[in-house]
Amino acid sequence: MGGLLKSSVAKKFAMALSGLFLVLFLAQHFTINFTSVISPDVFNEISHFMGTNFLVQAILQPILIFGVVFHFVMGFVLEIQNRNARTKSYVRYNGSANSSWMSRNMIYSGAVVLAFLGLHFYDFWVPELVHKYIESHPEDPTRYYGELVAKFVSPVRTGLYVISFVFLMLHLLHGFSSSFQSMGVNNKYSEGIRKFTVGYAIIIPLGFIFIALFHYINNL
């Protein structure tokens, strides 16, 4: 295990692993959010469970926070190393001739997603912490739907969410399938994996956009 996380291959593997974990989390987050479109009661029930369950709060949440922080920190570390590997830039560099825009600009799409996470935490996570641990309100299992809907009254905030999800889509379009290559998977199943990851990368962010717009339009 000595060489693990020291070498470029190990760092790639760690990036891929944390990325895949976040992809799984996205699916779970989307599923819960989507219930807000179908039934406020179901959304409240699941949100209350997630917000109060010991396993989720004490184990899954710290793992998630670690995964997010690790992925972003490692992303920036790798970007700095990569920039240092070419100290003198080309006068002309025709990147579009051999690679996709998404693959060349993961740091920018990732940075937008990181900025979005800041806004998202400010909107939902910080008020949740204040509600639970600072103001110590009595438990109200029906408050979640109202809090969610209230956030999508503002067209500016809704617009920022939509833009962020577009960048999330761009990030996933390369990142999801790329993580399999980093983990050493490149075989007869790779084309199938690529199709699945592209589908996922389009459907999940579009779903999040739909949820944001649904609540915004309902608020009009």
Add this chain to the structure above:
Amino acid sequence: MKLTLKIWRQENAETKGKMVDYIIDGIDGDMSFLEMLDVLNEDLVNKGEQPVEFDHDCREGICGSCSLQINGEPHGPDKLITTCQLHMRTFKDGDTIVIEPFRAKAFPVIKDLIVDRTAFDRIQQAYGYISVNTSGNTIDANSIPIEKENADDSFNAATCIGCGACVAACKNASAMLFTSAKVSQFALLPQGEVEADRRVLAMVEQMDKEGFGNCSNTGACEIECPKGISLENIARMNREYLKASVK
């Protein structure tokens, strides 16, 4: 045809280089790119100026010496060829062609368009070989049965000529495709399997020491490789490395 050439000129590794414009006329479409540069150099020498230095040797796409970044792509716009196999018919009369050396911290410029690619040699020297007793009783390689698919993949990996186009094309100046081809050509064969773990660890360690960037799977290296070395080799090297690391 008449062309404008924008060429990187740099006296040596210590000096600062710059792009210099040259107008060249009478270029035939059947000339190779390097023959066009030969014509330019003849003109420069006749005028008493320093010729443009560039690497070349076999001029038939085998040696991996030629290494020019042409209009933003290693070995120019055509695929699966080296610079010496690029013909001027690819360009049009009046075109401007930007010619630069392969750029990477691990490939420092020696002069003009020549870069030092000995970093690749050091990666090879780290373990890009198999240990064979050459005392006179070596076993004929053909006597060892090898699956056709593995033999083909190994051979394909071994066609890497070490030109450095993968590094030049990669936005991160990563040498993963080169290193993985050298790892794969042995890892796929029974002769190379014995030392596979030590090999992959040593070669990746040397690759990182040389200051190449990290692979972010853009796939640019595979597209620009004159020998079409596949990204499958990088995935194989990742597997080999992870397997060797946890042992």
